Every structure is written in C-alpha cells, then in structure tokens.
Amino acid sequence: MATAFARNQWYVTAYAGEVGRDLLGRTVLGEPIVLYRTEEDGSVVALSDRCVHRRFPLSASRLDGDRIVCGYHGFTYDTSGACVYVPGQQRIPRTARVTAYPVAEIDSLVWVWIGDPQLADEKLIPRAPHLADPEMVSVRGMEPIDCDYGLLVDNLLDLSHETYLHGGYIGTPEVAETPISTEVDEAAGVVRVSRHMMDAACPPFYSRSTGIEGRITRLQDIEYFAPCLYLLHSRIMPVGRTEPVFRTEITYAITPAGPGKVYDFWAVSRDFAREDDEVTKFLHDFNHTVVMQDVDALNLLQKALDGEPAGYQELSINIDTGGLAARRILARLAAA
Amino acid sequence: MTGATATGTTAGGAAGAGNAADPSVPVTGLVNRIDWEPGSDLLRGTCHCGARRTCDGPVEMWAWLLAHPRGHGNDDLDG
Numbered sequence: 473m474a475t476a477f478a479r480n481q482w483y484v485t486a487y488a489g490e491v492g493r494d495l496l497g498r499t500v501l502g503e504p505i506v507l508y509r510t511e512e513d514g515s516v517v518a519l520s521d522r523c524v525h526r527r528f529p530l531s532a533s534r535l536d537g538d539r540i541v542c543g544y545h546g547f548t549y550d551t552s553g554a555c556v557y558v559p560g561q562q563r564i565p566r567t568a569r570v571t572a573y574p575v576a577e578i579d580s581l582v583w584v585w586i587g588d589p590q591l592a593d594e595k596l597i598p599r600a601p602h603l604a605d606p607e608m609v610s611v612r613g614m615e616p617i618d619c620d621y622g623l624l625v626d627n628l629l630d631l632s633h634e635t636y637l638h639g640g641y642i643g644t645p646e647v648a649e650t651p652i653s654t655e656v657d658e659a660a661g662v663v664r665v666s667r668h669m670m671d672a673a674c675p676p677f678y679s680r681s682t683g684i685e686g687r688i689t690r691l692q693d694i695e696y697f698a699p700c701l702y703l704l705h706s707r708i709m710p711v712g713r714t715e716p717v718f719r720t721e722i723t724y725a726i727t728p729a730g731p732g733k734v735y736d737f738w739a740v741s742r743d744f745a746r747e748d749d750e751v752t753k754f755l756h757d758f759n760h761t762v763v764m765q766d767v768d769a770l771n772l773l774q775k776a777l778d779g780e781p782a783g784y785q786e787l788s789i790n791i792d793t794g795g796l797a798a799r800r801i802l803a804r805l806a807a808a
Numbered sequence: 809m810t811g812a813t814a815t816g817t818t819a820g821g822a823a824g825a826g827n828a829a830d831p832s833v834p835v836t837g838l839v840n841r842i843d844w845e846p847g848s849d850l851l852r853g854t855c856h857c858g859a860r861r862t863c864d865g866p867v868e869m870w871a872w873l874l875a876h877p878r879g880h881g882n883d884d885l886d887g
Contacts, residue, residue: 656839
C-alpha cells in the first residue's frame, strides 16, 4: 500500500547551508534535481539533474560562472534551464532545455515546488521560523530512509513509539500512557496532536541538556502541515511548577525521494543553554542516535511490508488518531 | 551541562505555538477534533458543526466526522 505522491506542493529539498558553489543532487518525487547557488546574487537554482543530450547527471558536472557545463559532452545550461551551448555546432536545438524548478529559501530551508510552476505560490509554504531565529540554537541533519514516506509520517504522528523504540533516550512510560487530543483542519491539510504529561519521568535527552534531575511536566504539541513539514513544539518544566520553561522545537521535513525512499530532514532547536557547546553537541549526537533508531526500524518495517501479500490488514487504535488523519489528507492531496 | 537556564515562552504559550499564529497558514475554521478521554479507552469526537459523539476507535470516529452532516441526527448537538 504505497502512499501516493502529492504534486503541486512545496518540498524541502536541502538545508540552505548545504547549497553553495558545489553542485548538489537530490531526488524529489522521483524527479532528479541539481541545486546550486549563483555567483551573481547567491540565489538558489534548481534544475533537472539530467542533461537533455544523453541524460548525464548535471550534479556530476561543473559550474562555469552561473552556468552548468555537462561533464559528459559539454552541453551548457543557464539558470533558467535554457541550453546556451552545444559542442561543435552553432545551432542549438529548440528543445534543448532542462526544467527549472521554482525555489524558495525560507527559515534556512530550501523549498522546491514539484508540479505546475504556474501554481507555485510561496505563501503556501508552512513556516518554521525557529530554525532561523537568533534566539534559538539549532542542530540538524538528514537521513535517507528506504521506506514509503507514509511510514515516516505514521511514525511522527504517533509518538507513543518513543516509549518502546526510543526508551532510555527520549521515551518514558508516560508517553505511551498519556491520552492525546487531535485536531484536524481538513481543508488546510493540518493535523495537530497534543499529549500533555503533567507528571512524567525526565528522559536523558532532557535531563542531560537542561540539568533537571526530578520529574517533569512534558508538553508535546505536534503540528503537521501535509505533505512535508512536521513541527513538534516541546515544553518541559519541573513538575508542579510553571517555570522555568525549557522550549525545544523539533522539526522534520518529510520529503519523498521516490517510490520507497524518503529524506528525513531533522532539526532540534532550543532556547536554553544557548552558549553551551557541550549541550549543542550532546543534542546533535543524541538526536542523531534517535533518528537512526527510526531509520533502522522503518527500513526493517518496509522490508517486512514488501513481503506481505497484497491487501494486508492493519489494526488502528486510539494512538493512531492523528496518523489516520494524515493518511487521509495525503490521499486527498495526491488525488487533487 | 547542568543548570541550564530556560528562557522564552511560558507554559501557557505551549499549545498551538508556532505556525498557529502565522498568517501564511491557511485556516478554514472547519476543525474536527477527537479527544481521548483520560482514564478511559473512549474517544470523544467534536464535529466542526458542534455535534459530538463518543466511540471506542479512531476509524469509526473519523468516518462519523467526515460524514457530516450524515449521522449527526441522533447525537447530542453542542451549541
């Protein structure tokens, strides 16, 4: 049961810091894309990553100024995707052009529009302002997973798995035990899931970064902006107190690379211990470990599902309330 | 790595923080809600029209909410 792709949507394709004067290749919804930044004004260019001539990957080629010169036969493209040079002849075939994708660089993320470029509207891009907020410190990474992107959506919409898959890291018994509230704005394609643990054990992720030694009030408020952006607004404080509040914003961008492949962009932003490099390194390394636990689990799950007969059954319970809503919204977006 | 000082928002600002206040995010106002009632296995659904229903599984609950207004006749309307 592969999750259908939703076209005419913005997708996070890279972190802004990943895109420079080296050519970067990514694949989104099965479309190979090459990204680079112009010398002229530093803006990001996203072109189809296949030369029109013999389909050589342009990401394995080189830049000449702001033009890409194909590394195989020298076909040369400008920032609009137009071919401006072919080897050995004056006439450039009229069809010598690669697709140029609409790009927006917002909140330190590079978003690429997949679909009809006439419909690309930057105002549709959901925001993650904490990623570029000078009052927050962020760590980040990206892991490719060999699974249907719907499995990652499922994973993130139901955090009860923290108790089992991430026990001893970010999970405690209270996560799975605490009832959730789910709100869905159907037309806007937004799912919100809240889990408020008023008296919970403090997992190492928070005890080691905040210094809290006792039990905590732990508030998890998810916002999922289908299809790509997922925000977990996390607030913790010593139990029975209203402050200090330790604010952590956990961001995921869920970008389908192709059938059975997804990019898992992740970031952790905090408003405390901002000057403490040890905390920064700890949160990066610890969260990377947590992400890899998900990566391993989802790789394994996909393999298991691939061996299932068509039409296999699942069983959904209360913890799946948000995930079911997300699946429905993704199906609607894909059918649009 | 201990004794970090928290800054920023208060606890009261936690729920719905971030994009909820962002004008770029489309909000239709047609929000369906499902609350898992504490201390039970029951789910309490609230349709965007105010109709409410209790049942014990999310599949059934979403089906009822999305069928609006069908099936609302025998339920307690709220406001």
